[in-house]
Amino acid sequence: MLKQEVKRVEREQLEAYLRDFLAVDTIKDYCPNGLQIEGRPHIQSIVTGVTACQELLERALVTDADAILVHHGYFWKGEPQPIKGMKKRRVQTLLRNDINLFAYHLPLDVHLRIGNNAQLARLMDWPEPSVLASAEPEGVVMYTELSHTETAEQVALQLETKLGRSLVCSVHESQHPVRKIAWCTGGGQGFIDFAAAAGCDLFITGEVSEPTVHSAREQGIAFFAAGHHATERYGIQALGEHLAEKFGLTHQFIDIDSPA
Incomplete structure (x- = not known):
């Protein structure tokens, strides 16, 4: 049995595709949707998760992920702007390891096929x-x-x-x-x-x-x-599976449980 060849996609190509697929520009949101932290230019392996918490980042490192895709990312409207403390550690982890972080909030909720509600x-x-x-x-x-x-x-x-x-x-x-x-x-x-x-x-x-x-x-x-987390585990998984199929990427969903 032949092993399936893993392909790769350019970061800009992936970002443009997701902007169109999720109709990002048509939805007013409380955070930036799309590429939030820039990493390496070529993407072969992606990890998906609900929230870009530190534990998700650390576990993604073990998989050698080129990009992490989440529903809850960073830079929310009204949050403190200085990058220090917890926020510094998270951003530093991504930058040190050259990992891309993509986040999609409302566009992922409302998508009629792979969205959280659907x-x-x-x-x-x-x-x-x-x-x-x-x-x-x-x-x-x-x-x-x-x-x-x-x-x-x-x-x-x-x-x-x-x-x-x-x-x-x-x-x-x-x-x-x-x-x-x-x-x-x-x-x-x-x-x-x-x-x-x-x-x-x-x-x-x-x-x-x-x-x-x-x-x-x-x-x-x-x-x-x-449960906020419990009801929103499925859209980001479906998005990861869709990208893996379309671009030939490897995909792993990592669930960091939360009682909220």
Whole structure:
């Protein structure tokens, strides 16, 4: 059996492809999307992960990765600008080892094929999702209608089984009927009112805020917070797999667990 040849791609070519594929220029975000730290010019091996934490960087070094692709990168709006302390160590690790860091936030959430929302629907084996048009940017909230009514308790168990963890928070009566489900992965609890207004029976996201509980109770919609990290592991994996197939690169997803 012949060993598959590993190809390589130029850094600028990869960045341009991702800008187009993820429609980066059409989405207003809280951080720069694309190449955040420049490394070596040729890329053969990529590592993907949810957040560009120090542990992910160190583990990527062991794989001899040329580039790391993440959902949560650096340089967020409103964060302190000086590069010191934790931020210095992270940036220094990348620069010393000449590793590229690419980060895609909202563009990865909303992509209709490999995005976090689309991939959660695929993981749960839900019917083909639709975009909730009232929520912006387009695709930040999706919804689907199950083929038959289930109880909130049944959906909660399915979600915990697929994600491999307990829910962070749930607001529901165990027999609450669920047919129409809306979701926004990560920190999307603020979209619960959009889901309720659209007549959804259940809204799923990663995090919970104090007002979310009251919104759910008063509007008669079940609510699950399933974990920010847990609900956003799948888009970045799908992106890495897509790039590996398109460009012939090697790809490894490294999961640095987080209870958040």
